[in-house]
Each structure stands twice: as structure tokens, then as C-alpha cells.
Amino acid sequence: MARRAFTFLILICCATICPVFLLENGMALTPIMGWLHWERFTCNTDCYNDPDNCVSEKLFMQIADIMVTDGWKDAGYEYVCIDDCWLALTRDKEGRLQADPDRFPGGIKKLADYVHAKGLKLGIYQDVGNRTCAGYPGSYGHYDIDAQTFAEWEVDLLKFDGCNFINLDILVEGYKNMSRALINTGRNITFSCEWPLYLWPFQTPNYTDIREHCNQWRNSGDVFDSWKSVTGIIDWTANHQQLLVPFAGPGAWNDPDMLVIGNFGLSPDQQVSQMIIWAMMAAPLLMSNDLRYIDPKAKALLQNKNIIAISQDPLGKQGYKIASVNNFDVWERPLSGDRYAFAVTNRYELGGPRHFPIFMATVPGWRRCFPTCLIATVFPNYVELGEHSFLSQYKFTINPTGTVLFIVSIPPKTKLLNNLNKRAGLKLNRTWKNLNTIQRKDDYF
Ligand SMILES: *[C@@H]1O[C@H](CO)[C@@H](O)[C@H](O)[C@H]1NC(C)=O
């Protein structure tokens, strides 16, 4: 049985692209979920004037407490992650990193113990160069000792930034060396890289290489608390999806950066869009917000178990933009169990809600539904809509900058027919083409 499953896996893999190698640390088999301080708390080190919001052990302990008491942990959020600005300005006498003694009086080991006692994991931050982006001591020349230090502190994740490198060769070598150094500690440490982000201005990154050394990797710039920033990342990812999507899978993910839901810059509809498209992109779900004071609607969205189930789908395939029709963006993500998730964003920022009908011109994947598929709306509400014929033209209403999410399941009889039809290929394509022309005439907006 196990053997047959294994052969099956190999077959699937080689039929697509064969990115067989990956960082073999058993981590991030589904996109990780958690919290990261950067976007919301940045490099606030002023604990004297702003004790509640400065980067300090108190903040991370409070977040860990709330992750347990307010349902975040139960929803799947597991990592509490420190970003830049946790360090003291110098290493200790033995050349080891140390946390800022005023802001982290207990030290990182004690914070890790605290977080672990809650059943959560702790993430930390360092940089491949001599200095971090904010100017604290970097890991260059200290990869082994720093990895060892993190392992001794029982850290579970390292976000490794790429500021202050001297040249591209050293940057790439540094990421590889740190990856090996982490493995050599014997502790399972999720490795979150920014290697491709720093290469893109100069060359196309080698994703085969990156996948072998990192569990997740940032491709595009830092997310800000704005719709412009979020759509910038979404569009960048769609424009590079042919390159990026094949490299994502269990243990290896493209990282479009943090969820900024629950902050100030996104409208309720835009928050919905970020949550859904991040789930479609099989992105790490790392929130950067203030869980101590979060709007109930944002909380319900971030904890929506049906969206999270799509993010965490065991097939581990990243979704892609499949169509742009009439200012609607359509995303498709293959799911386990002969299912596909579809997300449709209304990108028209004028007027009111618009109607989007499902049919082959708008949802190319709908051609799999001959003669029928089952449709379930996942967001705004989970509703099973039953069996629909491929001619159905079921309509959704979508607010400007909002997104709807639905799942299409292919029943066994349709799957069987699809396989038979594949053999009759050409004839069937003509039929599809005719149907498409007929349907395109319908006014659907
Ligand atoms: C590392 O993770 C793997 C797979 O999840 C697990 O089997 C192993 O026990 C872990 N090793 C340590 C040292 O925790």
C-alpha cells in the first residue's frame, strides 16, 4: 500500500515538473500560519514612551496569550514570529548574538519556553549580511554559531533577510550556508528566505536551488497596509506565475508577505480579497496586526475555517490566475478530492456591486464540468448549491475590490466522461468553441 502510494507520487511529480529536491527538514508541509511583528510594529524600540507597542518580550508574550485565549491557535495559527530590531547592538564576548537586554530581559530562550508552554512556536529574524536591514549585527561570518545559538534557544523558525550583501554570489552562498548550518543543529527549524527578492533586480532566481534550501521564500517587496500594495503583490505574482507556481508544494512555498487584515489601510472587502487570494496562492498566513485590539469582522475573516481549509489543502498546489474578464480576476486552485477552488475579484473601482456568471468564457476550468459539477460557495457564506450543468451560468454579486470564493467538485460520472472525452479531443473542442460563442453573446454585467 505504502509502496503503491509512493510510486503514484513519483508519477504525479514527474508528469508535472519533477522538483524532487527540497529542504528535507519535514517543516511547512502546508503553508505555515502565525503572526509576525513587522508590518504593524516595525522597528519601534521606544519602550519608554510606547511601552505597549515596542518590540519587546512583553509584546510577544501578550500575543502568545491571545493566540490561545481568542481562538487563533485553534484556527491553526501556530508561529509567533519576531522580525528585525530584537537584537542588542553588539555580540557577547564569545561572539554570540544577544537580545536587547532592556526590551528582552528574560532572553530569547525564556521567551521560547513561554511560547512553547502555550503549544505555540517561536520564530526569529536575522540577515545574511554584516548588518540587518535596521542596522543590527548580521549573521555574515557567523552562520554556524548563530544557527547553533537559535537551536539552543529552541527557536522554531528563522526569517533570513538579505540586506547589506556585498555581491550576488556571496548572497546565494550565504543562504545556502545558513540552510546547512540550521540542518546541522539537528533541530527542526523552518527556514524562511528572502533570497529571490534580492536577486530579482539583477537576474532571474534559480528556484530549483532555492527550493532545495528554503521552506518559503519572498519574491516581491514588503507588504504595506494598503490596497495598492496588496494588489501590487497579487499582480506581480500573477505575472510571474508560470515560473513560480511549479516550485510550490509541501515543504516549499512562495511567500507574498504578511496579511495586513485588521489594521487601517484595507476596507472590509479588500481584507476579504487579501485573505482569499493568499489562500489561493498557498501563501504562508502570517498576520501582522494587533491581536489585542482587533475588529470582530477582521477576526472572523482571519479565522474563517473554510478559507483556511483551502489554504491548508493537503494536495499543496499553488493556485494561479486563469482569466481576466471584464475587470474580474479569476483564480483557480486545484484541491484534493477532484475539487477546484475558484476566487473572483471585482477589480473595477467604480460603481456598485457587479454580477459575475460562471460559464466557460469566465471560468475556463468550468469545461471540466461536462455534464455537471457540484458547486459550493465558500465566501461570503458556505452554501452548497448542488449540481449545476455546464450551461448553468450561476451568478455571483461582487462588491468593488471584493472577492467571492467557491469550490467546484467533479462528481465521478463527470470525471469518467471527461476521460472518455479526452480521447475524442478534437471533436469535443469544436463543441466547446461553439458553446463559448453562444454564451459570450449573453450580457453578463
Ligand atoms: C523533526 O520533524 C520530523 C517530521 O515532522 C519529526 O519526525 C522529528 O522527530 C523532528 N525532529 C526533532 C529533533 O524534533
Ligand SMILES: *[C@@H]1O[C@H](CO)[C@@H](O)[C@H](O)[C@H]1NC(C)=O
Ligand atoms: C563584512 O565585513 C567584513 C569586514 O569589514 C568584510 O570583509 C566583508 O566583506 C563584509 N561582508 C559583507 C557580506 O558585507
Ligand SMILES: *[C@@H]1O[C@H](CO)[C@@H](O)[C@H](O)[C@H]1NC(C)=O
Ligand atoms: C560558505 O561555506 C563555504 C564552505 O564552508 C565557505 O568556503 C564559504 O566561504 C561560505 N560562504 C559564505 C558567504 O559564508
Ligand SMILES: *[C@@H]1O[C@H](CO)[C@@H](O)[C@H](O)[C@H]1NC(C)=O
Ligand atoms: C539551478 O540550480 C540547480 C541546483 O543547484 C542546478 O542543478 C542548475 O544547474 C541551476 N540552473 C542554472 C540555470 O544555473
Ligand SMILES: *[C@@H]1O[C@H](CO)[C@@H](O)[C@H](O)[C@H]1NC(C)=O
Ligand atoms: C482541446 O483544447 C484544449 C484546451 O484549449 C487543448 O489543451 C487541447 O490540446 C485541445 N485538444 C485537441 C485535440 O485539439
